[in-house]
Every structure is written in C-alpha cells, then in structure tokens.
Amino acid sequence: EAGVAQSPRYKIIEKRQSVAFWCNPISGHATLYWYQQILGQGPKLLIQFQNNGVVDDSQLPKDRFSAERLKGVDSTLKIQPAKLEDSAVYLCASRQLVGGEQYFGPGTRLTVT
Amino acid sequence: DAKTTQPPSMDCAEGRAANLPCNHSTISGNEYVYWYRQIHSQGPQYIIHGLKNNETNEMASLIITEDRKSSTLILPHATLRDTAVYYCIVRVVGYSSASKIIFGSGTRLSIRP
Numbered sequence: 523e524a525g526v527a528q529s530p531r532y533k534i535i536e537k538r539q540s541v542a543f544w545c546n547p548i549s550g551h552a553t554l555y556w557y558q559q560i561l562g563q564g565p566k567l568l569i570q571f572q573n574n575g576v577v578d579d580s581q582l583p584k585d586r587f588s589a590e591r592l593k594g595v596d597s598t599l600k601i602q603p604a605k606l607e608d609s610a611v612y613l614c615a616s617r618q619l620v621g622g623e624q625y626f627g628p629g630t631r632l633t634v635t
Numbered sequence: 636d637a638k639t640t641q642p643p644s645m646d647c648a649e650g651r652a653a654n655l656p657c658n659h660s661t662i663s664g665n666e667y668v669y670w671y672r673q674i675h676s677q678g679p680q681y682i683i684h685g686l687k688n689n690e691t692n693e694m695a696s697l698i699i700t701e702d703r704k705s706s707t708l709i710l711p712h713a714t715l716r717d718t719a720v721y722y723c724i725v726r727v728v729g730y731s732s733a734s735k736i737i738f739g740s741g742t743r744l745s746i747r748p
Contacts, residue, residue: 526678555735564722564738565679578735613678624736626678 526627534633540602543630547616557613639723646745653710657723660704672719
C-alpha cells in the first residue's frame with residue numbers, strides 16, 4: 523500500500539514570503555493531520571481534519587497559517603507571510619476514521635532565511 | 636503538555652535487548668500507551684500500543700506495570716537500524732480531537748556496534 527506522500531521535500535524561502543505544502547494521504551484514510559516539528563523537539567499538532575471538516579485547529583497560528591482539505595482527500599498547508607521561527611519540518615499524517623494508527627509522511631523541511 | 640516522562644538518551648550494544656522506560660503516572664483508565672519512533676529525516680513510525688496487558692509484535696514488546704503508571708518498550712535484538720528517537724505517548728482511542736497524539740521530547744536511542 524502506498525504511504526503518505528508530501529511535496530516538496532525541501533523548501534528555502536526568505537522571511538515574509540509565502541509557501542505551500544501538499545499532502546496526499548493513504549487511500550481511504552478519512553483523518554488527516556498536519557504537524558510542525560522544530561529541530562530537537564517532538565512533532566506538534568497544527569490541525570486535524572476528518573474528511574473535509576476541521577476537528578482541531580487550536581494550535582494553528584491562524585494569522586499566518588491556513589490549511590484546507592476541499593474534497594476530503596489531498597490537503598495543503600500554507601504560510602503567509604513566513605517568519606524565521608517557522609523553520610521546521612512539516613509532517614502530514616493520516617489514519618482511518620475509526621481505530622487504526624497514524625501513518626506519517628516523510629515531511630517537508632522548510633528553511634526561512 | 637506531554638503526559639509521559641522519558642530519559643532523554645540511552646545507548647545499547649548491537650544484538651542486545653534495548654529496554655526503554657516511560658513514566659505515565661497520571662494515565663486515565665481509557666488511555667492507551669503508544670510507542671512511536673522517528674529515524675533521522677523520516678516521519679514517526681508506529682511501533683506498538685497496549686491498554687493494560689503486555690503486548691508483542693514483530694518489532695517489539697510492551698510491558699505495562701499492573702498499576703499502569705509506567706511501561707517499558709523492549710527491542711529484543713537491537714540493530715544499528717534501531718537508532719532513532721523513541722516516543723512514549725498516552726492517548727484515548729477514537730476519532731475525535733481527544734484522540735490526538737501529543738509528542739514529548741522522546742528518548743534518543745543509540746545502538747553501538
């Protein structure tokens with residue numbers, strides 16, 4: 523079975539620019555997550571989708587971060603404008619609606635200069 | 636905040652059993668103990684989980700104390716490929732936001748030849 527796909531794998535931008543990350547979850551997985559992982563720390567949940575609805579976005583900095591999952595499959599995470607402290611790995615994960623484990627993608631490493 | 640406490644680092648000789656401890660003294664009756672690991676430059680990978688009984692799969696064994704306040708992940712024959720950060724997590728199982736994973740800093744396990 524194909525895993526969670528993410529692109530790009532690496533991105534370097536200057537502060538105040540915008541950036542978008544894409545995630546394609548495992549087929550049939552209704553729940554999708556975006557995490558931010560700063561170097562040396564564990565991943566931190568940014569947003570959780572169930573199909574195309576948001577379940578939890580309490581940790582998402584909504585003044586600059588946005589995410590969508592319009593058709594309940596693929597998802598995009600956007601940062602606009604980026605700050606230096608947004609440098610991190612952005613991980614996408616998915617799982618089945620009920621039960622099952624989270625499967626993580628390889629992540630996108632963002633560097634803001 | 637994470638509900639678990641783990642040593643920041645451990646090492647183990649290749650071929651020996653690696654025993655990774657985790658304290659979760661405030662665990663609730665409906666919370667499971669989960670273990671994930673993250674190999675360098677990859678997303679976290681599910682290892683094993685349990686409620687109160689000991690569990691074993693092809694990757695590892697999980698020993699949970701009778702009072703459920705601590706657990707130990709056992710990698711029976713550690714190899715160099717087991718070098719990773721290991722996360723111990725407690726969570727409810729379901730599809731609401733209450734089932735989200737909160738990662739701590741984990742234990743960095745180094746396997747020496």
